[in-house]
Amino acid sequence: MPDTDSMPDTDSSAEEDVEKSLLEARVKALETDLRQKKEIILAQHTKLEAFFESSIDALVQMDFDGHITGWNQQAAKIFGWSADEILDQRIEDTIIPVRYRAAHRKGMKRYLETGEASVLNTLIEIHALHRNGHEFPVEMSLSVLDSPDVQEFNAYIRDISERKHAETVIWNQANFDSLTSLPNRNLFLQKLEHEIRSCDRSNQSLALMYLDLDRFKDVNDSLGHEMGDLLLIEIANRLQKVVREIDTVSRLSGDEFTIILGNIDDQLAVQPICQELLDALAQPFQLDNEKVFLTASIGVTFYPQDSKDIESLQRNADQAMYAAKAEGSNRFNFFTPELQQRALRKRKMIGDLRKAINEEQFEIYYQPIIDLHQDKVTKAEALLRWHHPESGLVSPAVFIPIAEETGLISEIGSWVFYKAIEKASQWRERYNPDFQISINTSPTQWIDEAAAMSQWFAQLDELGISGQAVSVEITEGLLMDARDKITNRLLDFREAEIQIAIDDFGTGYSSLSYLKQFDIDYLKIDQSFIRNLDYEQNDLALCEAIIVMAKKLGIKVIAEGVETENQNRLLKEFGCDFGQGYLYSRPVPAPEFEILLDEWDQKEESGSTQVTA
Numbered sequence: 001m002p003d004t005d006s007m008p009d010t011d012s013s014a015e016e017d018v019e020k021s022l023l024e025a026r027v028k029a030l031e032t033d034l035r036q037k038k039e040i041i042l043a044q045h046t047k048l049e050a051f052f053e054s055s056i057d058a059l060v061q062m063d064f065d066g067h068i069t070g071w072n073q074q075a076a077k078i079f080g081w082s083a084d085e086i087l088d089q090r091i092e093d094t095i096i097p098v099r100y101r102a103a104h105r106k107g108m109k110r111y112l113e114t115g116e117a118s119v120l121n122t123l124i125e126i127h128a129l130h131r132n133g134h135e136f137p138v139e140m141s142l143s144v145l146d147s148p149d150v151q152e153f154n155a156y157i158r159d160i161s162e163r164k165h166a167e168t169v170i171w172n173q174a175n176f177d178s179l180t181s182l183p184n185r186n187l188f189l190q191k192l193e194h195e196i197r198s199c200d201r202s203n204q205s206l207a208l209m210y211l212d213l214d215r216f217k218d219v220n221d222s223l224g225h226e227m228g229d230l231l232l233i234e235i236a237n238r239l240q241k242v243v244r245e246i247d248t249v250s251r252l253s254g255d256e257f258t259i260i261l262g263n264i265d266d267q268l269a270v271q272p273i274c275q276e277l278l279d280a281l282a283q284p285f286q287l288d289n290e291k292v293f294l295t296a297s298i299g300v301t302f303y304p305q306d307s308k309d310i311e312s313l314q315r316n317a318d319q320a321m322y323a324a325k326a327e328g329s330n331r332f333n334f335f336t337p338e339l340q341q342r343a344l345r346k347r348k349m350i351g352d353l354r355k356a357i358n359e360e361q362f363e364i365y366y367q368p369i370i371d372l373h374q375d376k377v378t379k380a381e382a383l384l385r386w387h388h389p390e391s392g393l394v395s396p397a398v399f400i401p402i403a404e405e406t407g408l409i410s411e412i413g414s415w416v417f418y419k420a421i422e423k424a425s426q427w428r429e430r431y432n433p434d435f436q437i438s439i440n441t442s443p444t445q446w447i448d449e450a451a452a453m454s455q456w457f458a459q460l461d462e463l464g465i466s467g468q469a470v471s472v473e474i475t476e477g478l479l480m481d482a483r484d485k486i487t488n489r490l491l492d493f494r495e496a497e498i499q500i501a502i503d504d505f506g507t508g509y510s511s512l513s514y515l516k517q518f519d520i521d522y523l524k525i526d527q528s529f530i531r532n533l534d535y536e537q538n539d540l541a542l543c544e545a546i547i548v549m550a551k552k553l554g555i556k557v558i559a560e561g562v563e564t565e566n567q568n569r570l571l572k573e574f575g576c577d578f579g580q581g582y583l584y585s586r587p588v589p590a591p592e593f594e595i596l597l598d599e600w601d602q603k604e605e606s607g608s609t610q611v612t613a
């Protein structure tokens with residue numbers, strides 16, 4: 001029997017071979033599997049890395065100890081650190097600005113203790129620190145991986161400097177005046193609201209000032225807009241120098257400024273500031289080689305004493321400022337309830353005035369103008385009257401300035417013109433083919449672009465009467481304002497044969513060279529000179545001089561406001577051409593004026609020269 005132990009066992013060695021080769025195969029398979037898995041993982045990793053690196057956001061990873069564990073290229077780009085330099089460094093020593101580090105530590109600690117963090121999984125805007133030390137705004141979203149295997153924060157960070165800059169530019173444009181860099185109306189209103197709230201909290205008052213430059217338009221027109229701009233910049237500087245840092249100077253528009261004085265109680269405290277502001281502006285402005293002098297008017301109101309409402313406060317300050325202007329400019333004025341009453345009355349009048357034409361509340365009165373050489377009524381002045389439904393007869397001295405201010409004068413003036421030439425046409429037919437009606441015009445009618453004046457010529461044509469049937473009265477000021485538009489209009493009138501009279505002569509510039517230049521037909525000597533003729537030697541001499549001079553220039557003279565027989569006599573002696581005044585007649589409605597013309601006709605026939613009103 002063979003010793004099986006010592007005999008080679010062919011069967012078992014074959015088995016071993018099989019097992020070995022099976023093992024080898026398994027190892028191989030495992031190796032392949034492993035290799036494949038490795039390749040897959042590698043591929044995934046490469047993909048992830050590519051994703052990580054190609055992100056337009058900076059991706060920063062951090063472990064729970066605050067060390068940086070991940071840092072992509074974009075992070076390197078916006079923070080200035082390469083991955084090699086920053087990995088393993090603490091985040092709070094590198095990209096968090098110093099002033100936020102304590103807060104960061106506190107937040108981390110809280111998260112580790114409680115698992116809560118308000119900044120997780122939302123988009124927040126914060127500031128980050130560049131390697132070179134400058135801070136910049138970023139948008140960040142932060143997530144956390146908190147498992148037994150991985151404990152990591154992931155931050156997606158985007159540099160939003162450009163967007164923030166654009167937002168700032170837009171905000172500045174919306175809130176600041178680009179010329180003076182002062183807050184504009186928008187920001188002024190925000191600040192006013194803010195100041196009012198802080199007054200409420202602290203139980204204090206504030207003063208609101210409106211400051212408007214006097215005659216700035218003239219300065220601007222004469223110096224040119226560039227100089228005007230320089231002037232405004234300098235004005236803004238001076239205003240800011242007078243007030244305290246906490247006060248807000250704003251520019252609302254053109255030459256309109258506001259000042260909010262916080263924490264101020266009464267007029268006593270504001271008065272010296274107003275005076276200082278006026279004084280600061282009264283110093284001459286040196287612009288290139290020009291020295292410019294300027295004044296301003298200021299209106300002041302108090303919160304909460306005068307009003308608690310932001311709109312009323314603005315209106316109050318505006319009214320007070322206008323009152324300062326009306327009192328002669330270069331002064332300040334405090335808001336009072338009477339001012340408000342006055343303004344309310346005015347606002348009502350504006351509303352009423354708008355309705356007056358359509359509701360036929362206007363009537364023209366006529367006052368005769370006497371030819372002193374012939375003792376004959378050859379002209380009349382058309383004087384507007386307003387029959388107000390509640391207030392009765394309102395004087396033109398009251399409503400004309402308001403009509404001028406609101407631009408309503410153009411429509412009213414055209415109405416007067418049309419009604420007056422109708423009458424002129426009738427009276428030329430009935431009484432005297434040379435009869436002429438004198439019509440008052442306001443400067444605004446000549447300046448206003450949309451003025452209906454250009455239609456006046458067509459209206460004369462429509463009635464088939466000559467321009468000689470009318471003369472228009474203008475003020476001296478209009479001639480001084482020799483803008484092309486006005487000069488051309490005056491020439492148009494001349495071409496239409498309409499005559500031109502200077503009203504209230506002697507109260508303005510009284511410049512004779514202008515009269516000559518514009519070929520003026522009549523001077524109306526202002527009634528203030530005629531009134532004093534009886535006893536004022538100066539006025540006597542002045543009237544005589546005006547008459548003599550006008551004669552030399554070929555201009556006819558009309559004396560206004562003749563009330564006494566003595567004035568009538570003196571004017572005749574001086575050779576004055578025409579007289580107008582209560583001595584001859586007050587202004588009267590058209591039907592009465594016709595009776596008056598009849599009487600004058602009869603007087604002429606009976607040879608009487610003595611007239612009474």
Ligand code: C2E
Nearest residue numbers: 383384396397400416440441442561562563580581582587
């Ligand atoms: P004005 O053009 O200087 O008119 C003369 C004013 O003196 C008139 O006042 C007239 O009634 C008044 N008056 C006439 N004679 C005498 C007199 O002997 N003594 C005194 N104390 N006054 C006399 P009225 O009618 O109140 O008109 C005032 C001003 O209103 C006018 O001054 C004129 O500037 C303006 N106005 C009147 N109607 C119109 C109009 O239709 N358009 C424009 N734009 N202004 C007008």
Ligand code: MG
Nearest residue numbers: 381440473503
């Ligand atoms: Mg007049």
Ligand code: MG
Nearest residue numbers: 503504524560
């Ligand atoms: Mg007059």
